[in-house]
Amino acid sequence: MYLKGLELQGFKSFPDRIKLDFNKGITAVVGPNGSGKSNISDAVRWVLGEKSAKSLRGSKMEDIIFSGTADRKPMGFAEVSLIMDNSDRMLNIDFSEVSVTRKVYRSGESEYLINGKACRQKDILELFMDTGVGKEGYSIIGQGRIDEILSSKSEDRRTLFEEAAGIVKYKTRCNETRNNLEHVQADLVRVK
Ligand code: ATP
Secondary structure, eight states: OOEEEEEEESBTTBOSOEEEEOOSSOOOOOOOTTSSHHHHHHHHHHHTTOOOTGGGTSSSGGGGBOOOBTTBOOOSEEEEEEEEEOTTOOSSSSOSEEEEEEEEETTSOEEEEETTEEEOHHHHHHHHTTTTOSTTSSSOOOTTHHHHHHHSOHHHHHHHHHHHHTOHHHHHHHHHHHHHHHHHHHHHHHHO
């Protein structure tokens, strides 16, 4: 799958709207320590549904919103859009280019969009399931993650293989259905 670009505004060290175009081939982000390189991969994981502030190197979700500098006011929201090429229809949506957007306000309110249309976070998670791109996918290997993959619990390693085998979507639906059946069972017991 070809990652075409990333647009950021108000995300961590990027107050102004910027668009990064990833041309075909290898793209490397180079810069001195603390210049914001890892913030770019944090933005990718965030738009793909990352819920843990800690894994985005903050203590609360609000920490991802530009917090201001000596001569610049903080921002009230952060917005990230990821643009992917979908001419091979790898993503199950009938567009040859797909953009997913996540926006969060300081109030905690958030918005998700697929190709500019409001959607639920669940829709974005489902779109990327079994493609290896999701936040749990293996396409983003962060600092220290190799160690984790090699040495973590067997269940964690299994998740990685399941994503590669393309069965996560079915497992998730199976678990949802099982939960629904349990609720219905509980309702039946109450009715009896
Ligand atoms: P290293 O090479 O040391 O890993 P890096 O280039 O990957 O560094 P990052 O860790 O991505 O850099 O960026 C850190 C910078 O982002 C710091 O200067 C920090 O002040 C800034 N930063 C992080 N969150 C925010 C925020 N909410 N508002 C403003 N700046 C932020």
